[in-house]
Amino acid sequence: MSHAVEIRDLHYRAGKTFEIRDLAVNVPTGSMYGFLGPNGSGKTTTIRLMLGLLRPIKGTITVLGGAVPRESPRILARTGYVPEQPHLYTSLTISEALAFHAAFYPTWDWKWANELLGQFQLRRDQGLARLSKGEMGKLEMLLALAQRPELLVLDEPTDGLDPVVRRDVLTALLDYVSQHNATVFISSHLIHELERICDWVGVMDRGRLVTELPMHSFKSGIKRLRVEHAPALPGDTPFVLLAREGGNGSLETWTVRGWQAPMRQYFEGVGASLREIVDLDLEEGFVELLRTFREPTIGA
Amino acid sequence: MFEHIDPRSPTPLYAQIAARLKLAVASGELRPGETLPSVRQLAARLRVNPATVVQAYRDLEGEGFVEMKQGAGTFVREVASDRRAVERGKQAVRLVRQMMQEAGQIGVTTHELTEAIRQELGAKVA
Numbered sequence: 218m219s220h221a222v223e224i225r226d227l228h229y230r231a232g233k234t235f236e237i238r239d240l241a242v243n244v245p246t247g248s249m250y251g252f253l254g255p256n257g258s259g260k261t262t263t264i265r266l267m268l269g270l271l272r273p274i275k276g277t278i279t280v281l282g283g284a285v286p287r288e289s290p291r292i293l294a295r296t297g298y299v300p301e302q303p304h305l306y307t308s309l310t311i312s313e314a315l316a317f318h319a320a321f322y323p324t325w326d327w328k329w330a331n332e333l334l335g336q337f338q339l340r341r342d343q344g345l346a347r348l349s350k351g352e353m354g355k356l357e358m359l360l361a362l363a364q365r366p367e368l369l370v371l372d373e374p375t376d377g378l379d380p381v382v383r384r385d386v387l388t389a390l391l392d393y394v395s396q397h398n399a400t401v402f403i404s405s406h407l408i409h410e411l412e413r414i415c416d417w418v419g420v421m422d423r424g425r426l427v428t429e430l431p432m433h434s435f436k437s438g439i440k441r442l443r444v445e446h447a448p449a450l451p452g453d454t455p456f457v458l459l460a461r462e463g464g465n466g467s468l469e470t471w472t473v474r475g476w477q478a479p480m481r482q483y484f485e486g487v488g489a490s491l492r493e494i495v496d497l498d499l500e501e502g503f504v505e506l507l508r509t510f511r512e513p514t515i516g517a
Numbered sequence: 518m519f520e521h522i523d524p525r526s527p528t529p530l531y532a533q534i535a536a537r538l539k540l541a542v543a544s545g546e547l548r549p550g551e552t553l554p555s556v557r558q559l560a561a562r563l564r565v566n567p568a569t570v571v572q573a574y575r576d577l578e579g580e581g582f583v584e585m586k587q588g589a590g591t592f593v594r595e596v597a598s599d600r601r602a603v604e605r606g607k608q609a610v611r612l613v614r615q616m617m618q619e620a621g622q623i624g625v626t627t628h629e630l631t632e633a634i635r636q637e638l639g640a641k642v643a
Contacts, residue, residue, distance in 0.1 A: 249566050388561045395557035395567040413524040414566050433529050493622070498525035 219246045220279075221368050221400035222267060227276030229266060237262060237424040240276070244402055244417070249394070251415035251432070252404040253503055258421040260404045261301055264372050267402075268298060281368055294322060297361030301372040303353050305345055311356060312341040315363075322364035330363035337385060351382035358386045362393050369393075371403040375410065383407075387414070412436075412499040420506060427510045432499075439502035442471040443493040444484065452487065455480045459509040468492065472505050518546070519563055530565055534573035542582050542596055543604035553583060553591040 222244035229237040237259050244250045254260045265271045267278055269286035278285040283292045305314055311334070319325040334341065337355040348356065354375065361369060369390070375383040391414065394401060405411055411418070418435050420427040428435070439459075447469040451458055457474040464470055476494075484491045497505065518541060522533050541547040553559070553574065560567040574591050577583045585591045620630050 247568075249568075384564065387564055391560045391564065391567060392557060395560050409524065413530070413564050416566055416568060437527055496527040498527075 220244055221246045221248075221281060222402060223277075223279040224263075224267070225277045227266065227278065228274040229262065229271065229276075230274060231262070235259070235262075235424065237266075237273075240424075240426055242419055242426060242429065244400060244419075246400055247398050248417045249401040249403065249415045250417040250419060251411035252402060252419050252421070253408065253411065254404075254421035255507065256406075259424040260421055261372055262424075263421065264370055264402075264404065268293065268296070268370065295324075295367045297364055297366035297369045299357045299361050299369075299371045299374045301376070303357060305353075305356070305360075307344075307346040309345050310341065311339055311343050311345070311348075314345060314356070314360070315341075318360045318364070324365040326363050326365050329365075330359065333359045333363060333389060336389065351378050354378045354382060355386060358389060362389060365397065367397075367399055369399055369401045369403075371401065371405075373405055374403065375405065375407060383410070408500040408503060409498075418499075420503065422507055422510055427506060435502060436497075436499060438475050438477075439497050439505060440473055440476045441495040441497060442473060442476075442491060443495070444469045444471055444489050445492050446489045447471070448487045448489060455483055459505055472509075474506070522563055522565075524565070529569075531569045531572040531576065534559075534563070534565075534570065535576045538573070538577055539580075539582055539604055540608055542593055543601040543608070545601075547593045549593050549595040551593045553593070555590060 220243050222242060224240055224242040227237060227240035229240075235257075240259075240263065242263070252260055252263075262271065266273055267280060267285065269278075269289040269292075272286070280292045281295055283289075285292065306317075309317065315330055319327070319330075337352075337359060339352060339356060339359070343352070345353070345356075354377075358371075358374060361371070371390075374390075375386055378386065387410070390401070393399065403411065403415070412432075416432050417429070418432050419429040443464075445467050447461070447467075451461075454473075456476050458471060459474055460472040462470045481491050519534070519537060522530065522537065524530060526533065528536075538547070538553070547553075554562065556567050556570045556574070559565075559570045563570075574583065574585060578585050578591075582594060582596060583591050584594050617627075617630070620627075
């Protein structure tokens with residue numbers, strides 16, 4: 218499988234308290250990769266490193282087959298970026314911002330830019346200083362899309378936008394991906410949004426990558442189990458036991474990772490019985506994963 | 518048609534979309550020769566990854582429910598009535614399983630459940 222982004226053994230430090238350690242990330246070409254993590258976990262820093270905006274202490278970063286930062290100009294010409302904070306000159310009008318942006322990108326598509334202006338209900342003569350948050354969000358996405366990038370790097374692109382604007386922005390993004398085999402790397406807190414559109418997930422916490430796997434594996438592998446007569450020592454489990462909590466009487470709740478249906482045999486082997494298997498959605502799975510990543514107690 | 522597509526469900530989205538379309542073919546809601554929405558349209562409408570829609574359509578094609586014609590679109594095929602009945606039967610089993618699972622979680626017994634079904638069916642006929 219070829220990768221649009223490959224990060225190996227990356228180290229970075231900012232000040233005394235924050236560092237990124239041993240980071241490895243692989244974003245398959247053509248995937249929609251959801252980058253999850255709590256505030257301050259290093260998502261934006263990773264994105265800035267990826268685009269050559271920050272320099273690592275060590276490690277290698279390859280984007281669209283080119284080494285960052287050596288081949289950055291060639292890479293950035295093919296990459297659309299929506300930063301967390303708007304980065305446009307507020308003294309410009311929308312028209313001027315478009316012309317300014319277009320000059321940097323040989324693949325810029327004026328026809329489509331004009332279509333998107335209509336779709337997003339943006340007016341050319343509007344001054345950027347007066348745009349609402351929603352209008353600014355739409356303009357940022359428009360600029361990233363109209364350059365017809367092979368890779369889109371979106372840092373919280375819908376954060377703080379109302380549901381109508383979020384839908385417009387996502388629809389335009391999906392429309393683009395339907396027609397071009399672009400790779401999308403998207404960081405967001407809005408987990409349910411990622412759950413719909415992403416086929417890969419990477420989870421960061423405290424400057425480290427907790428896990429990286431296809432969305433369906435992530436979702437189908439994390440379960441909550443209700444176990445009766447659970448053994449005091451679980452021994453060799455075929456799954457990863459993330460957490461266990463006592464309940465009423467002989468019933469315990471286990472949270473596990475890497476679950477597959479045949480593993481229920483394990484419980485018979487240890488004299489316990491599996492009463493129920495509860496599916497977790499992406500958000501619950503994410504929360505459980507982080508909780509146990511921070512406080513590794515058992516089974517790890 | 519796709520109101521019940523649930524991204525939070527553990528059933529993959531492509532499987533949910535394919536199942537919903539199969540049911541539409543089985544029930545006659547979709548007729549032979551009808552066109553399915555384009556991948557682009559359906560992805561935008563459901564706000565899902567286009568690859569998810571492609572996978573759903575490929576699965577349907579593999580099972581003989583639709584035909585993908587390059588450049589022209591995806592068309593519903595003629596599906597024999599006994600095959601459509603089989604699909605509806607599968608759907609019925611799915612509904613019952615779901616009901617039994619929920620009943621189990623809240624402590625409703627099998628007897629209570631069958632009684633309730635009998636009563637409700639009777640009420641509907643009357």
